[in-house]
Amino acid sequence: MKLAILDRDGTxxxxxxxxxxxxxxxxxxxxxxxxxARLNHAGWHVVVATNQPGLGRGLFDAQTLVAIHAKMHRQLATLGGRIDAVFYCPHTESEQCHCRKPAPGLMEQIRDRYGAEGQEILVAGSSAAHLQAASELGAQLHMVCTGRSAHLDPRQSLPPGWPAGTRAHASLGALADFIAPQNGASLPVAL
Incomplete structure (x- = not known):
């Protein structure tokens, strides 16, 4: 199984x-x-892993989060794509839970749910915390220069705090170009 775990905010x-x-x-x-959608068409299952401390702070409720994700799913469906599941941590940083990234809990839940291992898993996001949470999975780590990383240049070395082996891309679209070129060919799972 080819499994892509994406961060939400900024990615x-x-x-x-x-x-x-x-x-x-x-x-x-x-x-x-x-x-x-291009990743889906190339055979990737796409899942989102996101910290949502606004729930824990009472800034919005679970019903609102579901409505936000419903909008995301609808817009994606019009493009012929899908996100198989959204895993989220509702805790604030002060709660020190195991699921709040950079802790690995969400990533482990996703890995276990889908039965994917190591190089079958691609993890992409614009924050170091997202990739740090996945670093022990043996996954392919990809940073996109959007959101929190919009100031970074994908051709330059990454600053401290990013896991070793992280590849940088200008955007999620550039990552899709790398993983699933538009000519229909796709790279092997083990990069």
């Missing part, structure tokens, strides 16, 4: 002024949903 959707607390505030990063 799939633009960062807001604070928390994305309503469906109206959820705006996709240009080209991100098209990239997900």
């Amino acid at each position: 799939l959707n633009a960062l807001g002024d604070g928390f994305i607390a309503s469906p109206d505030e959820w705006v996709p990063v240009p080209g991100a949903l098209e990239a997900v």
Whole structure:
């Protein structure tokens, strides 16, 4: 199984002024949903792993989070793509849970649910915490220069804090170009 685990905020959707607390505030990063559809068409199952401390802080409720993700799913479906599942941590940083990234809990839950191992798993995001959470899985680690990493140049070395072996890409679309070229060919799972 080819499994791609994506971060949400900054990778799939633009960062807001604070928390994305309503469906109206959820705006996709240009080209991100098209990239997900291309990964799907190349045989990748796509799952989202996201910290959502706004739930723990009472800034929005679970019903609102479901509505935000429903908007994401609808927009993706119009492009012929899908996200198989959204795993989220509702805890605040002060709760010190095992599922809040950079802790590995969400990544382990996804790995176990899908039965994927090591190089079958591609993990992509714009924050070091997302990739740190996946670093012990033996997954392919990919940083995209959007969201929290928009200031980085994918041709330069990554700053401290990024796991060893992380590959940098200008965007999720550039990652899709690397993984699933538009001519229909796809790279082998083990990169």
